[in-house]
Amino acid sequence: MHKLYWVREMLQETSAGLFCPDGDFYIDPWHPVPRALITHAHGDHARYGSAAYLCTDACAPLLTRRFGPGAVIESMAYGQSLTLGSTRVSFHPAGHVLGSAQVCIAGPGGRWVISGDYKRAADPTCAPFEVVPCDTYITETTFGLPIYRWDSTETVIDEVKGWWDANAANQLTSVLFCYTLGKSQRLLAELATVSERPVYVHGMMLPMIDAYRAAGVGMLPTVPLLEKPKGTSFAGELVLAPPSARGTPWMRRLGQISDGLASGLMRVRGVRRQRAYDRGFVLSDHADWPALLETIAETGASRVLATHGHAEPFARYLQGLGLQSGVIRTAWEDESGSDDHE
């Protein structure tokens, strides 16, 4: 147990990440490589410096914003396939964020699917997850323990709205911290079902919100906070900001606040109290425990490799169910207690 699982066939673990020798490409490499397939545009999956990138059509504009116009980025539609070496490669929706994909590789080593990050809950900002039958499934396990089980999005959005309303009644500014890519747009899109009020946003949020609007995603109107003159009162308003803005001088403009974090990590009370947020909203872009197990069953995979978060216990649990299972390490933090982008 707890041994590094060495993937011998279709994919190899290398110091730069997962490598496919038959197709001569890497998936989400963490060092520069000649050819990188990117599952989605989050920083721990899309690293700068590779010679050529391949991603989905919807992901490409986000990568361009991240890497600048000089990067060589090719894209294709979900479901379209491409021959690379002796493999056929295709992208399929992962339901994680806009443009996120699972990678399917078919070749002499069988049919492999690399999930990237994914969720099964509906999300108005991206294409819904598609089950792709395969022999070997590499699944993320950011929340791979049975304590992680998500309430419906509707329930969580009602909680957020209830908090916002109660704060407004008390003349407080509601400051909701969330990741700039994915979570903030999902919140803005979901909140549009319960409110029409504009939301103030931190400057770091703007590029990705613009990118989502350009992709046609419907969201509440947003106003950059810094456009407002000094002394403007934000009492009663909702402000979205990245967690890194917490405690910075930027916050001084907001007056009396109540703050919250939207993240699957908030499922655990101690984690919220450690970070001293008033409220934790359990809204995650990752699959919870039941969704992970359900997805694995639906793929029909005879072997499952776990990566990210609670990979070791998750793999051990699958072994107990009689599945062939192991762990793939990442260069990133290995547990959800750490500073991942949830």
Next chain:
Amino acid sequence: MIRFAQLFAAIDQTNSTNAKVAAMTAYFAAAPPADAAWAVFFLTGRRLKRLVPGSSIRQWTLGATNLPSWVLDECYAIVGDGAETAALILDQLPSMAVDADTSLARWVEDRILPLRNAEPDDQEGYVLTWVRELDRWQRLVLFKLLTGELRLGVSQTLVVRALGRTADLPATTMAARLMGDWTPSAAWYGELLSPGVTKDDLSRPYPFYLAAPIEPTTTPAALLGDPAAWSAEWKWDGIRAQLVRRAGEIHLWSRGEELITARFPEVSDAAAALPDGTVIDGEVLAFRDDRPLPFSSLQQRIGRQTQVARKARDIPVVFMAYDILEQDGRDVRSEPLRVRRAMLEQLVTNAARQAPSRAPDRGAAIPLLPFEDPPVRALGPTTLRLSPLVVIGDWEDIGRLRGESRANGVEGLMLKRVESPYGVGRKRGDWWKWKIDPFTIDAVLIYAQPGSGKRASLLTDYTFGLWDNGELVPFAKAYSGLTNEEIAELDRWIRRHTVERFGPVRHVEPIHVFELGFDAIAQSSRHKSGIAVRFPRMLRWRTDKPAAEADTLTQLRRYIL
């Protein structure tokens, strides 16, 4: 229960003390008195004891979900709280919302307390049935009630403030009424809020005044200014207690607000010589041959309900008085310390004069400790004693005296401003404790596991080893002493340098050296190293020191006298 769980959630979901007080005040206004009584019980940190062990809840959780037990261990390591782990995992059992809000009092009195006498199988049946009626927060509250872990995250001060607001009474009255032993009921709650003086007011102690520590990084000279404004006493290593003599009855209260009168009959005997309407503050101390015995001796008198008389002969105790809070029924806490001290000296002298002569040892004035100048004498029957004043010359003298603490069986010095009133709680400024420097040793971090509560998911529980014949032998666990930044840095390092995992416990590369401090040391057959240390904590991260240069078990053993 629904209302109480909402109160728990409301308190939990804000960092604003005003919002917490508002939530409690709203609860007290709406709840029936019997419920409010139990709510006060839990809000003030009291717990239902010995109901259901955490292991039962584990077993029931596993039984209801068919998960292997090691999965529960992994979950616990992330959640850091047994009741919450169970509530989160059992979230997969649907909640059948019941319309009626069964009252908190009914829950506690008719359901939870009777569990104590139920067969284990029946307990499981009851609890799993109840769980289905409750939502996630209510389940969390239920499990915390069952395991006695319920903490609501409000200080006593805030509860007192909310109750004072509810009853329109001064906070001091409320604080006194919440001290000590009481049984929550509608009648009790009525008395708690009643405007007049109640019968139970007579047995109650006052809130204890606590000293703030003088940190090793500073000195009295820097902190306290002119030594003439200060009075010094030894810091005794016993049980802080208040002796209450009112209406012909005697009550001895520990600082934990536990009634310990019956454990120390010799103290009650001695207190019979005090006049009615007296409350004194002091230390119950194991004491023989005019010297304090180590705290470990006193521990044999704590919790022991049988053979009290025999134990009292083997390990005699004294009540070392250092303050007076009530004289002739009058609250004298606002008098300056120098005035209260004079009252106390008079009181103890008078008590000695009229004490029965059956005191076992000599009865006359006996020198208390050899280093007093001028000698302050313990008076009369030696169970009730006056904590001697240590004479302050200048801060250097007093520093030298502090250096003798360990040899004299005390923990250091107490420094009190002579003009200070007897305050409430740990209010900084007037009372300080200047403890002796701990023993120190440089040890190597060898294991780490996740912490609990606010440290859930962070690797903050460390095990340290010392060298012995080329091997690192584990000898102490420590949790405190690092800054949040250091904890985060170490957490990241540990995750990347784990050699082996045993469930949530990680064996790490032996690289990092920490200077550990501890207060006492003794031989122990229960520890692999053969040594037990008291209150080990991290003093310093020795980034300058390679692991090979950490200390050895032999070096540690040298501290054992």
